Amino acid sequence: MNDGVVFLNQNLFWPVIIVGLVLMAVFVWKEWSQRAEGRFWLKLVAAFLAIVSLMLIVLKPSTYQDSVRGKGIVLTDGYRSSQLDSLKSIYKRIKTEEYSKGRTLSLLTEVDSIFLLGHGLEPFDFWQVENKSVAFLGSDEMEGWIVISRNNEMILGEPLEIRAKYAKPKAGHWAILADNTENPLDSVFFEETNAQMVTLSAEPKASGQFVYHLLEKNGDGEVLSNEPVPIQVKEGRPLKILMVNTFPTFETKYLKNFLTEKGHEVLARIQLTKGKYKFEYFNGASGTIYGFTSENLKDYDLLIIDTDSYTSLGRASKEAMEEISASEGLGIFIQADEGLFRLSERQSPFRFNRDYVTEIALGQPVHTLPKYPYAFQQNLRTQEILMDSVVVAAYLPIQKGKIGTTLLQNTYQLILDGKETLYARIWTKILNTIAREQETAVVWRSLTQIPKLDEPFEFELQTLLTDVEVTTEEGARIPLLQDILIPGKFTGTVYPRKTGWNQLQVANDSISPWFYFVYDDGQLQNIHQSELRNANHQKFGSSSTFDDLKSVSKKELQAITPFWFYLILLLSLGWLWLEPKLSS
């Protein structure tokens, strides 16, 4: 658009023109008798002027002009009143408005520069200040829980671990992790510091969806704050395991007993002599396996193989094993013996350094276990498996699968010593890390950290399915936005209708629904505020001055003051009224 005059009441243009012409015609017709006199022309001019100014009063002509309007203050939760006072003393009669989320700020029509005080605006209200210059001045330092991170989903038997940060803790207070019925599970004592990181852990005792609680109590046991910790506990499924040994060992025997008693499907093959094997089938395992092929390995989740068997694997077998591991995710666990540490790079993917340490301390109370005097060489691929901050094993990823081994020796001694729990813990840790994981068709992730009622909740969905359709509990379909780069990645937004557990489901599939927890307004306030502050910082920066460019380059349509038109109208009408008096 050019910089010319624009009528604000453009839609009235033609009616006004017509009415003006009619008025002009009536005037001309009325004065027609005086047409011979010179004053007729004079009157005609005055009448024209009057009518034009009347028309302009109605049509409101306007022009584009650089608008420089005032500054305003937007107050959000947690603003510092001293800051507000000093701003008010600098800018007299500055406009102030309190922000409440979701409502349009009326102040914004009048100002173009905003001081934003407090924790800041909700991200979904940023659009309101899109063309304004904002100085985000922030809020006071916060107190209370500012970060709570945890694993949302776990298998029954795995611990729930919460890492949380508490700002300005008071000495003598406690942080307590309680279960859904507020039975205490773990606790940490606060110290007088600026911010304290606490780690709490507990093992859920049953599967399902629960809301655990993170409590803060003072010395008298009074509950000061109670934050919900929603978790989902799922049942694990038994593994399908293949054990291959050249000769029977106690280590294998006890590991086999441990696994079979826990209901895993185990096929154990132990060599008796050349070409003769002892096959043991547990919990429904079947079939005989001599050489490995991709066909016979495909269904297994875990292969436990001793070093001798591993090194004496034929070329085809080894390739099949590695291929299945790479494509299907088979976990390979090599039972180490002295021979493993001397293998060449071609024979074994593991590299070791001799460390001459033959014992390792684990567990509580501490129990020492014999270990091979080697340590894993650190390299890019080697992933160590830690227990009680001690390396007990390591694995290398082979695409989807993993190949791992342990340095521990004779762990069956633990069982003989009656330390079955420690034994179970060690092997659970190692095998859980290495064994194949069940692939899911859909994985969900919530992008909104703290979902709240009637606020947008953004989620991400990754799937290999084509043609996904997401519905809510109520059956409403949610539109998805596909990622530009990764075709299997989608994002979507829902507005939860109720607090507590909500669910989303892939509509055209029987995949189990995904649950997310919607918090009450009062819950996780501090964390929400600290997130808000971060979001506002990211959006507006942390400088307290205005962006001049933005405020100057802005042009707005402004109506020409009708004052002039009124003046012309008055003068014209005055002349028309006065002229007959003068002439008579």
Next chain:
Amino acid sequence: MGAASIERFQKRWQQSKYMEALLYAIGFGGLVYLLTHHLIYGVIGFIVSAAIAVFVLRPWSISQENAVSYIDAHLPQAGFSSGLLLSPSNELSDLSKLQQYRVASQLEPILSQLRPPQNLLKATLIMFALILLGLAGRFVFSKVGNSLDGNKSTKEQITFSPKDSLSTSIEIPELTGTKITVRYPSYTGKSALNTSDPNIKAVQGSSIQWNLEFDGDVQGVQLDLMGELIDFAKIDGLYRLTKNLQASGFYSFTFKDSEGNNYVSDLYSLEMVKDEPPMVQIEGLDSYSYFEFDDDKRLMLNANISDDFGIDDAYIIATVSKGSGESVKFREETIRFTKTIPKGNKQMELKQPLDLAALKMDPGDELYFYVEALDQKIPSPNVARSETYFAVIRDTVTDMFAVEGNLGVDLMPDYFRSQRQLIIDTEKLIADKPNISEKDFKFRSNELGFDQKQLRLKYGQFMGDETEMQAAAGAVSHEQGEAEHGTEDGEEDLLDEYSHKHDSENEHNLVEEHDHENERQEEDEDPLHDYLHNHSDPEESTLFEKSLKAKLRDALNIMWDAELHLRLYEPEKSLPFQYDALAIIQEIKNSARIYVHRIGFDPPPIKEENRLSGDVEDITNYDKRQEFEYQKSFASTREAISRLEALIQDKKPFDAMDSALFVDAGNELAQKAISQPLKYIKVLQGLRDLEKAANRSKKNYMEVQKNLLSVLPQMEDVPMKRTRYDSEINLLYLKELGVYE
């Protein structure tokens, strides 16, 4: 006559005093009775207070003089002359007589109206005051008492509530009467207990009878004892069940109304108290007492016995051991306490002197004794015994018994008699001959023959007589004979009658009888095989040097003869041979020398043709198949927690499946609850309560869930298959990671 009226007045006075005392006493006695609630205390209080009151008031001390002066003071008509009435008229002057007459006539009508000084009103008031006080006191006591066991009384009722939400078309049947009778076992001496409190605690073996009375029509009244349902019997409108208490547990009642609605009661505890075995303690005695042979060999036994319900019997078990080593003999005796033991006492102290001489103990003998006590438990009494005490009479000489002092290994077998023993027994048999039946005699003679054979065989072993040993042991043939006993007619073992199957290896049935093949295999195994360098020729045996061997051979030959005669039931003829054998054996023993046993290993022979051939044709694969039912600990309970969470979140309504699950969970926990009832009763009660429709509220669900979570142990560590999602990006990354390794 005037005197009589004064006397009457005096009597009246005294009576009123007694009355007053009586009133005080009644008041006090009443107070005591009301406070203590015991009539006896009341009577005692009454008597004591009456005595005190009488003693204080002294009604007997009111004399005629007192009466006279009182009358004078209170009746103007008496004219201060009533005393005259008491004096006999003949002792008085005329004037006095006149006065006496006048007074008498004037007093006559009014004296009976004169009231002696008395406090009867006051006494009555005090009596009532005391009784009122007593009533007040009783009221207060009962109030306090009630509040002390107030919660008990609320618990003491069985309450039922419907299991499902009801159609209210019919009245809910109500439990109108509960009577629980606990009959303790008769030996406890406790009387039967009638109660309405369904939480029962009783001694093991008590019989418990529940009598339930309902108004309204009910069916299928059952007792649910931890999953076991027992029906009540209906007798005269009462529901009755009698059960013998044998284990602790929990129970509840269920019944159905006419419309088939289920009702269930709360959970009640059934606690069994075990009848403890008696405690027996012996005091003031060292565990070992030693006596020299010339001491006064007496022990004083002080036994303290106690039991929770009563002792039935107690006695001393004394065992005397004579001799040592091979020839040790035991004799057990039960010694009764001299004092008879009163049955049913809970505690008693018993003293008993033990005379070792009376137990026929000689030097070197030992006495072991302990006190055993039985309680009255039925059917089988609890038996307890004290520690064992020892009394030893020191021997003046000690001899060690050693058969083969010259052998590196003591090869003396356990079960055979020495030659000396045999001689002693043979002599005893000869001495006993007149007194015993012929059959018995022959039996014993044969037995001795067997012993002689055993001894010979054992010595024969040292000679390397293994062939002889095998042939002689004859177990196989004997077994066969036994097996064919019934079929082979006429061919009876002549010895059978006298031998009660001793003549076999397995004499004492120590070894289980095996089938033939095993038997033969076992026999092939010579127990000495590992120790001996055995050549087939006995003469080449290197155990003894030549002369010794010859001697032993002689001894063995003589033993043959000794056995022969014993087998022929001629112990007299056998005896000289036995003496001879003993002499030779002694001789051999005395020629002691050191001998180091040769120990070697003879490997089995190797088949050269198969050696190192690597032929595994005949070896096959070995398959083993096994199934384990893995059930995680407290599976139902854990599921119940999840289910409760779903119920709390209103995800599903309560249905029959839930009910079944909660019952399962309850049964799971009940196993644990038996050992720790206090910790679990709340949880179990909560789970049970969910049976009732009225209790199915969120608050209750949460409460039960909380309790469940608090008692449930941690999950054990189990490797499990987990889920994950591999996006293309991740896979690409992992692939690249492999490539650029």
